[in-house]
Amino acid sequence: MTTFRNSKTAKAISGVVGLATGLFMMGPAVASAATVEELTAQIQALLAQVTALQSQLGTAGGSSSASSCAYVFAKTLKMGMTDGEVMNLQKVLNKDAATQIAASGAGSPGSETSYFGGLTKAAVVKFQEKYASDILTPNGLTAGTGLVGAATRAKLNAMCASTGTGTGTGTGTGTTVTPVGPGVSVMIDSSNA
Secondary structure, X not given: OHHHHHHHHHHHHHHHHHHHHHHHHOHHHXXXXXXXXXXXHHHHHHHHHHHHHHHHHHHHOOOOOOOOOOOOOOOOEOOOXXXXXXXXXXXXXXXXXXXXXXXXXXXXXXXXXXXXXXXXXXXXXXXXXXXHHHHOHHHOOOOOOOOEOHXXXXXXXXXXXXXXXXXXXXXXXXXXXXXXXXXEEEEEEOOOO
């Protein structure tokens, strides 16, 4: 059984390495990406491919190693914003009853919006306080702020991209290291976003 699992792990790593190699071979196409949004879109597409490969490997053996979501949070998000990342944020927050945006109506599961309003801010505060040791304590905070900054993005990215082996970390400078699979991470510098 251990050999079989190691074989699945080897296949997953090979798939991720193959995707990374393909990305590096596309050099000029990647280098032509002019904005953080374009790079984020490329990373999200790769994450979706990795998730699909992991799902295929997981279902072949009867257990899934797929990520819980395929989003990459690269921007500071705050109240009053309207952005596609806000909708993804709401989707992630709605996966946990303790951080759910709303039980019904706008922002509720299946009715997420791209607007960062008071309900989203309150849910972010709950999320930050739930994961205080990862988000608040390292920054000398004792209560959630509702601002999705580097530490909150790092936790969200770690939760979204983790296969159970990664622990994404934010450096506090706008850079987020996101695990995308066993032994593979993506670093996103969102200080210009």
